[in-house]
Amino acid sequence: MSTHVEARNVVKRFGPTTALDGAGITIAEGETHALVGRNGAGKSTLVSILTGLQRPDEGEVRFSGEPAPALGDRDAWRRRVACVYQKSTIIPALTVAENLFLNRQSEGRTINWRALRARARELLDTYEVDVDAQALAGDLSVEQRQLVEIARALSFGARFIILDEPTARLDGPAIERLFARMRSLREQGVTMMYISHHLDEVYEICQSVTVFRDARHVLTRPVAGLPHDELVAAMTGEATAAYEARQHTPAERVVLEGAGLSLAGRYTGVDLAVRSGEVVGLAGSASSGKVGLAETLVGLRRADAGTVTVNGTQVRAGDVPAAMRAGLGFVPEDRHHEGFVPLLSVGENATFPIARKLGRFGTVSPARRRAEAERLIGSLDIKTEGPDQPVGDLSGGNAQKVVFARALVDDPAVLVVINPTAGVDVKAKQALLGAVEDAVERGAGAVVVSDELDDLRICDRVLVMFHGRVVKEVPRGWSDHELVAVMEGIEE
Incomplete structure (x- = not known):
């Protein structure tokens, strides 16, 4: 060959x-x-x-x-x-056809839009891509x-x-x-x-x-x-064992509660409660509603019905700052768009939630920010030149650690993480899952939403969602076959 x-x-x-x-x-x-x-x-x-x-x-x-x-x-x-x-x-604002032939729409000065769409349909048909050439790419x-x-x-x-x-x-x-x-x-x-x-x-x-x-x-x-x-x-460079999930001892105190939550097109009638010292997983396909539910718990989405209570405080729907003030830490699904500001430094990104505590009269003490950032870099083993390096210069796994640092910096009462190890390597996965378990051992509750079965092994129980409803609660000790069967709706 x-x-x-x-x-x-x-x-x-x-x-x-x-x-x-x-x-x-x-x-x-x-x-x-x-x-x-x-x-x-x-x-x-x-x-x-x-x-x-x-x-x-x-x-x-x-x-x-x-x-x-x-x-x-x-x-x-x-x-x-x-x-x-x-x-x-x-480019989301352009059609599929325009994206396919960007900067080569026409050989002349004017664009023949009908011909462009025909070329696009032919190309999509050739490679069996079932997409409307006239659809907006953002949809x-x-x-x-x-x-x-x-x-x-x-x-x-x-x-x-x-x-x-x-x-x-x-x-x-x-x-x-x-x-x-x-x-x-x-x-x-x-x-x-x-x-x-x-x-x-x-x-x-x-x-x-x-x-x-x-x-x-x-x-x-x-x-x-x-x-x-x-x-x-x-x-x-060494033999690496699978991540060893720790045993947790949940307390009675509920640190996160969702009651009667519904959001049209995503999920219906969901109740859940997370206790201090407990890790609860959310599993299901991409259309199950699990990410929409998690984003409602942190205030990124506003439910049509129901309430969210964080650490004893009922939080106004769709109010992320209020949820954070009540004691919530959050690792979003897409670190590139929601997790960090790439041109700002590791220290600035990691200490956003506590900026008000790092100085007086609306200013931030550079020395205090640096000290806090160095603590987080050490505790999460972030490979960086130092607190002043832009996050955009880091590898994917280390950038994700900075997102975790921001979520953990204010010692949250509850941690919600979505696909925490997507696109990171074996060692980084272990460090990130370990950070969740460290927070839980300090008394936080945690919600882990993931498409990775290995991420869910740290959970004390997993709530499986299917077509917008929680269909089963699976305790620790499940097999891959058991969990996937419920997720795919084929459980006997």
Whole structure:
């Protein structure tokens, strides 16, 4: 089988930091090849080099045996490689057709809109994307946006696609549909590089896997016959056991209560109570209503009916500051849009909720903020140059730790976290789940909403939602089969 993509002996430095140190990857034509590694291992830097956004300091990139195009020749790069990023590049205010042919709507001075829509429909049909070409992109689901991005990438003529954490915000059925589409593309001769922290997906969809660790290439092997433990050891440099969930001792005091909560189109008639020292999970498919319910508990959504009580205080519906004042800490679903301000520092992001306590007369003491930030950096093991580094410069796992730091900084009575480990590596997952359990041992209650079964293992009980209703409470000790059966509505 001939080589489609090759990066050899690549070195890339950013100031004193070496992001890639003689690393490389070789991907065969028509292969789906996984690239895995902990956050900060160098995966994103390699993607930027393979897509022509960065020039390597040393080493070379070749496509089908030929040297990569000049960095400024964007059209040549688009014909060779495309990347579907975890963070969508679709423009919500434009239609699907406009997104598909952005900056190439017409060869003349005027745009023939009918022809543009016809071209878009033909492209969508070719790659079996069931989306209306005239629909606004902002109205599409996450799954539909990803499929539109894949179709757009292929329309340039690229036969090599990089998929960066494509399943991070998809539920089980949507992931299966994506995998079916990927298998179909592979049968058509499309080569793919698949980046994921979900190792079960690597085994399901990929033929080969490359591991980066600490900016270096450490392993390339066929997936078939590669033991899970060996793959994890290559990623971490050591054998890593599964996260050991701790036993909790809930108190009688209720720290979070939702009574008679309903929100049209999302959930109906939900009651729940979380006690001090208890972790309660919310599980279900993407359409189950679990995220909408969690966002109601923290004030991001306003319920049509029902009440929310935080630490003994009934909170006005849709009032996030009031919920935080009452003692609630929150880790949102999308850290990029709701979790942090990328241009502000680690210290500024982490101490937002207590800024009023860090000075007098409306000012913030830089020394007090720095001291508090350094405490949080130490307790959560955030890999950063210091409190003054912009959060946008951090790896995904460390940025998520900053979001956790902000949620925990005021020692909340209750913690609500949504998909806390999405898009982070094995070590970061353990640190983040450990932070939840540390807060619970200090007396907080916690609600964990997750698509990851491993996240839910720390829960004392899991409330399973199906079509907007809580259909079952499952105590600790469940099996994957048992929980998934209830989530998918197929429990006997």
